[in-house]
Amino acid sequence: MEKSQRIGSQIYGYTVCLVAVITFLITITSLVNAIIDKDDPLHSGWNPAGSPSLASFDNYKMDVLKNLPQSDSKGNIIPDDEKLKAMFEAAKADKIQSVNHQAYRSIVISSLLILVSATLFVTHWRWLKKMRLES
DSSP states (O other), X not given: OOHHHHHHHHHHHHHHHHHHHHHHHHHHHHHHHXXXXXXXXXXXSOOOTTOOOOSOHHHHHHHHHHHSOSOOTXXXXXXXXXXXXXXXXXXXXXXXXXXXHHHHHHHHHHHHHHHHHHHHHHHHHHHHHHHHHHO
């Protein structure tokens, strides 16, 4: 093999290995974050500004009542505790389902990327080693 062609092949091989290692490290972080989010979905991520807290029913109730208009003259209905509890449970279930779906999706994608990057690294590293032994 010509020297310039061999150098070009080595640059290609080492570049692929470097990109595979960087991808692997970044993806491991994403995988760990997804596993942690799946373990505690209520405290994962962020809540949009103005959304009621789902930490407890009392926090949820205070946030909802705080955002209601002060005067009841316009026909606004203030929900009772039973209705608020149902709203809280529905919001909590939605948050848990949403976070679990996102975490599962991230785990699958991260696992596939880890598999692909590890495969690329191993095959190119072996190819480079074989190329060194032949020269």
